Amino acid sequence: MNKRLFALLSLLVIASMALTACGGATTAAPAATEPAAATEVAPATEAAGAAYECTDALGCVKIAADEPLHMAFWGVLSGADSSLGEDSKRGVEIAIDDKGGKLLGHNILLTTEDALCTPEGGATAASKLATDTSIVALVGSTCSDETVGGIAAITQAGLTTISPSNTRPALTDPNRGPDYAGYLRTAHSDAFQGKAVAEFAYNFLGVRKAATIHDGSAYAQALQQVFADNFKELGGEIVAQEAVAKDATDMKPVLTTIAAKQPEFIYYPVFVAVGGYITAQVRDVPGLEDVKLAGSDGIFSPDFLKASGPNVEGVYLSSPDFSAFTGDYAGFLKKHEAKYGGSTLSTFHAHAYDAANIIFAAIEKVAVVEADGTIYIPRQALRDAIYATKDFPGITGNLSCSPSGDCGAPVIAVYQVMSADPASWNPSDPTNPNPKKVWP
Amino acid sequence: MRTSFGERMLDLVVSGFLWGIRVAIVLAIIIGTIVTLSKGVYTSEQWIGFIVFGIAQGAIYALIALGYTMVYGILRMINFAHGDIFMTGAFGAYFVATWLNTIGFVDKNPALGLIIPILFAMILAAAIAMLVERIAYRPLRNAPRLVPLISAIGASFFLEYAFRGFFGPGKYAYPPLKALDGGWTIMNVEIQKVQVLVVAAAAIMMAILYFVVMYTKVGKAMRAVSENQDTAALMGIDVNRIIVSTFALGAAMAGAAGVLFSLVYRQIDFFMGFTPGIKAFTAAVLGGIGNIPGAMVGGLVLGVFESIGPSLFLEGLGIPRPYQLKDVIAYTMLVMILLFRPSGILGERLSKKKA
Structure with a gap:
């Protein structure tokens, strides 16, 4: 490829990134690791006419009135351990159903990515999801190995993920490093x-x-x-x-x-x-x-x-x-039975359900809704709101997230x-x- | 011979290095063994137990290895799809055995309940191997040697993922035979009935195979084709037919091995053929590839060493968690055999032309 063509292409790529990132506004490129304080946590409806200006450290997701709100699930969906991931995915789907499939008037779209229960699979799935700028937040991964491989890509893209089933102790260690800034879990630590x-x-x-x-x-x-x-x-x-x-x-x-x-x-x-x-x-x-x-x-x-x-x-x-479980676990099982038939596949469906609901609650808290139905979700503010979760009434208990990302109620x-x-x-x-x- | 001084020195260094490896490995084994035995952690019953487990595992390796070695003997080709043929046999037997169990046939006739799934697995595996030969190998018969090898790897993936598509990624459990529960105690060593069955069935199968190859017309033709295809064709032997029957015979052995494997280990899934396939290939090379008794010996030796090795010499060397290194023993053995006897344990009769 000759140099001029390359330069042209890169220019186009940069331009399109700038356009999609925040409605062509003033956003800088997501600067990842440093948890700069969120500057804009102004909820509720803005005055009509004045366009919202994104000042979030990690940028904003803009969702036009007719666009869906995009979530993702990553975890093991094939191979010998696939029942673990499938089980958690169902928990997320039931959480979406409970919202009537809609959040703030937008349909919820769920993308899934198979992470194969290996560090390599986790890295591949995470980098694929990290390039999709329409994604608001994620639930996953299922195997601790996947998180080890993939979490850096997710954090650096300004995303936040809540794992329903990672149990490896080191993942929420207070000294876990800046790559884990976007990582929380509702599962217990081992x-x-x-x-x-x-x-x-x-x-x-x-x-x-x-x-x-x-x-x-x-x-x-x-x-x-x-x-x-x-x-x-x-x-x-x-x-x-x-x-x-x-x-x-x-x-x-x-x-x-x-x-x-x-x-x-x-x-x-x-x-x-x-x-x-x-x-x-x-x-x-x-x-x-x-x-x-x-x-x-x-x-x-x-x-x-x-x-x-x-x-x-x-x-x-x-x-x-x-x-x-303090919440309505019996009700969850009924919904599961009605939607999929049979009993649950593994252990962490309720944790996945809670993870999705924590994210929904945080989105509702930080989203900026325009008069025409367009919403902006500032990424750093969303991450901070998830970390600030306190006494959240989930199925698995009353959940509060620690600064190192442990949201689970560890009753074994x-x-x-x-x-x-x-x-x-x-x-x-x-x-x-x-x-x-x-x-x- | 115009070798310069430098080249000769290089030769010397290389062969010295190889000898170093041989001596080091042998020393490690001897030292480890002595240390373990002097510590006396295990009773002699436990040692016999290790050997019995190893023979049962090795008999299964041997049955699979036969298919590799027969196809190699005739076509000079490594049939990497062979491990997956083993898997198809296990799946076929699983469905037949489950069906026989649900209609209550097995409770009435335990012997037939065992033999019918084995026969079905043999037939199914042979049929699939013949199809694979027809579709993936025969069109490439005259292509360079690497081409059918790649085709074999493709066939292997195709079989694995076709079965995954049909039956899903989950596990199936082979229905246990009640008649095989428990075991006998011989000289203080408890031997499982299922292990006896595996070894006996493998021995019978190998005896039949040996008879077929040595004393029947088809077998004679196989040996002729393996000596020289063109000459065999001139003698009026239908080469294609003989090649197909070689594939079928080898696959039938693998199919039976699949059933024996499922009887011992229960779990069946689409990927189950991969590791045993590689191990059986190792066994075939170990015994001398292309040599039928060699495959049997190679399988048994490999099984016994894998079973006894970690506790016999790795533990003595002070290696923690030695069982994670079971595969290291298998492949180190392969390297050793290739260093000491490149033609394999029984590989002498393989002429240079063939190898």
Whole structure:
């Protein structure tokens, strides 16, 4: 390409960016990381005639009267772990339905992007969404690995995302760095989950010797470590911390190694495939016939029962406590049943529903509505409004966001699988739940 | 021979380096083994347990490896779609077995309930392999060697994503056979019935295959085609027919392996053929590609080493979480075999012309 053509093209690109960004007004290019104070939080209707001038540090999204309000969902929607993302996506869709599909008189448009449950997939999905200047805010991602890969692109584009299901502790660490300025979550941090499982094992089951297995993923590695640290602090002994490859199928050798250390309790917070292989094979290994087994929210799914077979009866699974949900969870399940049929696919649908509603509430707070129906949404103000969420009445509890992005109400419960039949999966059934809550 | 001093020095350095690698790996294995054994963490029953797991896994590798090695023997081509043929067999058997279970047939005839899905899987896998051969390989028979290889990778992706399209990305659980629950205790070692079944079925299948190749007319023709296609054609052998039957035979073995795999590990999904396929290819090279008994030996050796290796020598070397490195053992073995015996464990009889 010759130089003059290139210059012309870049000029065109810049011009079109300026035009779409803020109605041709005075906006500077989004300057990302520095959380400059929002200057314009003037809600409600402006006087007719005077065009709104965007002075937000990150720019504004302009939505003309006939245009939809554009939201996005990013997370794993294909592959072995797709039930996790699909489940959360449904939560967002139900939240949109509850608004009648409209916010401030604009239809809500939801774009979805598959992030494949890997850092690379997260990076690809995030950069794709970050280039779309019509997007107001996002819900996602589903796997912690996706956020690690993609969050920089989202924050730098001036966007804000709320994850319904990332549980890796580091993501909302106070020292998480400027790339995470646009990141919040309604899911609990595994710092709580690993601790809860350790307390459950030590106090409720009364076991003193535990072993852990992880699959090398960011989620499993961090979670089993939190568990191990807390279990040791309580006075227990960690006899083995093993790991397997994500595509391993024969678990008997690693289980034999663990059996040689004679644990009373094995904790494997992994995903469905590996979790299924371990559960199916563990009873065949001499010395592990009676060992107690526990996993976490990554395998809190009917797919896990399918993959494990009859041995799954009696396995403990930690998860957010559905019975501690203060909002109308039963009503949500009814809407879910009516819209999709069948029970929920995974754990985090209610968290996704709450994430979407927090965003809607923040948009309503900061949006500037013109007389002709055009609305402007200042990005930094929106981000600040989301962080300022306090005592928001969600399904999962009364949610308040911390300055480091934790909005969740971390109430963890431990459930026990009562039946190996995947069709019987319904943790919130009042009479005959499977799995059934056993602690606390 | 006009080698300069510099070239000779380079040769010396390279071969010295290769010898260094060999010696280092062997030393690591020996030291690790001695340390582990002297610590005495495992009882001898547990060691036997490791070997039994390894043999069961290795028997499945061996069955898949046969398909690689037979096709290579005849066409000098690596059929990378073979792992996915294994997957199609597992899927076919899953649907038949589930159906037989729901109509209550399996409870009445457990033996037939096992054999019918295996036969169906073999037939289905053979049919799909014949189709793949006809569509993706035969038109490229006279193209340069790399072309059918690329075509094979394409066929592999096609099969995977076609099955994903039909049956979704989720997991299916192969219905367990009640008759196979439990196990026997022999000399203090508990052996699962299902493991015995896998090894026995694999042995029977391989015996049949060996008989077919060595003592039947088709087998004789296969060996002739593998020696020299043109001469075989001159002797009145229908080369195309023999190639197709080679694909079908290899695929039938893979289909049966798919059922045995699902009986042991339960989970079936569209991507399940990938890793076993690569491992079986390793096993085929290990045993000497193109050599049928070699594939069997290679599969068993690979399975046993994968199972016993992490606890035998990696743990002794003080490596934490050794089971994550199971694949490293498999591929290090491959490198070692290629260094020590480039033609594979049983690869002697492979003439230079063919290799």
